[in-house]
Every structure is written in C-alpha cells, then in structure tokens.
Amino acid sequence: MYSRTRTVVIVQVVVVYQSLWGNTAAVARAIAEGIGPDARVVSTAEATGDVLTGTRFIVAGAPVLGFRMPSDRTVESIRLNPCSASRPPDLSHPSMRTWLDGLSAKSGYSAAFETRIWWSPGGAAGAILRGLDRAGYRPLAKGQRFIVKGKCGPLREGELERAVQWGTALAEAVKRSMAVPTR
Numbered sequence: 001m002y003s004r005t006r007t008v009v010i011v012q013v014v015v016v017y018q019s020l021w022g023n024t025a026a027v028a029r030a031i032a033e034g035i036g037p038d039a040r041v042v043s044t045a046e047a048t049g050d051v052l053t054g055t056r057f058i059v060a061g062a063p064v065l066g067f068r069m070p071s072d073r074t075v076e077s078i079r080l081n082p083c084s085a086s087r088p089p090d091l092s093h094p095s096m097r098t099w100l101d102g103l104s105a106k107s108g109y110s111a112a113f114e115t116r117i118w119w120s121p122g123g124a125a126g127a128i129l130r131g132l133d134r135a136g137y138r139p140l141a142k143g144q145r146f147i148v149k150g151k152c153g154p155l156r157e158g159e160l161e162r163a164v165q166w167g168t169a170l171a172e173a174v175k176r177s178m179a180v181p182t183r
C-alpha cells in the first residue's frame with residue numbers, strides 16, 4: 001500500500017512569457033540563461049499554481065501588439081488576421097493581461113520586458129510591471145525593450161546577447177535586494 005503525495009516544486013526565479021511567433025520566448029530563454037540555473041522559463045499557459053510556489057522573483061514579458069500589452073481581444077484579432085509573412089501564430093498562451101489578472105497576491109520582486117519594432121509608440125513592459133506590482137512583486141528594474149526587424153520578427157542581431165546580459169544584471173539586483181544587512 002502506498003500513499004499519494006502532492007509534489008510541490010519550489011522554484012525561486014520564474015521567467016514567464018507570452019509569445020505568438022517565438023521572439024519573446026527566445027528572449028525569455030536568454031534572460032533565464034543570464035540569471036543562472038535557478039531560473040525556470042514558462043509560458044503564461046504553464047505559469048500557474050505550483051510552478052509559482054516559492055517564487056520570489058518573476059520576470060515577465062510579452063510582445064507589444066496594437067501599441068500595448070496583449071489582451072485576449074488582441075489575440076482573437078490575430079486569430080482572424082494572422083501575420084502573413086511568418087509561421088502561424090501560437091495562440092495557446094493566455095494573454096499577458098489575463099495571466100496577470102489571475103496572479104495571486106504574494107510578496108517578492110519583479111522585472112518586465114517587451115519585444116517590439118523600434119519605432120512604435122506605446123509599449124507593454126510598463127503595464128506588465130504595474131500588474132506584477134499589484135500582485136505584490138516589487139519592480140527591481142525599469143522595463144526592458146528587445147527589438148524585432150519585421151512585424152513578426154525575427155529579432156535584431158545582438159538582442160539575445162543583450163537579453164543574457166540583462167538577466168545577469170537582474171540576478172545581481174535580486175541578490176542585493178534579498179541580502180540581509182549585517183551589523
């Protein structure tokens with residue numbers, strides 16, 4: 001006879017992304033690489049329940065779509081009008097807005113990023129940071145932008161290297177914030 005136990009995975013750092021054509025997912029993986037082996041990378045579809053248990057630092061990112069953070073309505077409009085010059089969009093991730101709305105209140109730190117074309121007005125990272133802050137994850141850094149060359153990508157040369165460096169800087173910042181002052 002055996003008893004069934006629920007396994008709770010304790011992860012300290014989670015990088016969460018919504019990505020339709022893969023650019024934001026690639027940046028998320030590069031940021032996690034810069035943060036180090038403790039960072040786990042998950043889509044908004046996977047970043048639920050136990051995945052966030054024990055997480056003290058969330059880095060979240062999404063593409064800028066229609067000048068802002070994607071909502072379910074934006075995703076639906078892309079379902080009707082997919083980007084013609086690329087592979088079909090992955091529409092399986094909940095929008096970043098929906099994911100943030102469902103995030104339960106905790107205490108920790110946060111950072112946010114967006115992928116975008118360079119000249120566009122608007123953005124997503126500011127709204128993501130505000131959503132994380134509302135859930136109790138205090139922003140550690142200003143929102144970061146990563147640039148794509150065409151409407152649906154690919155990323156501009158050098159952006160993944162910049163993402164790794166930003167991840168490393170975030171890891172340092174979170175270590176400083178969590179350090180207990182000694183007398």
Ligand SMILES: Cc1cc2nc3c(=O)[nH]c(=O)nc-3n(C[C@H](O)[C@H](O)[C@H](O)COP(=O)(O)O)c2cc1C
Nearest residue numbers: 019020021022023024063066067115116117120152
């Ligand atoms: C329908 C549509 C609307 C977009 N709107 C914007 C926008 O307002 N501002 C911007 O900077 N980029 C915009 N983009 C570019 C996306 O932000 C960019 O392709 C992003 O990297 C896609 O990320 P993903 O591959 O992770 O889905 C738009 C792209 C599409 C297809």
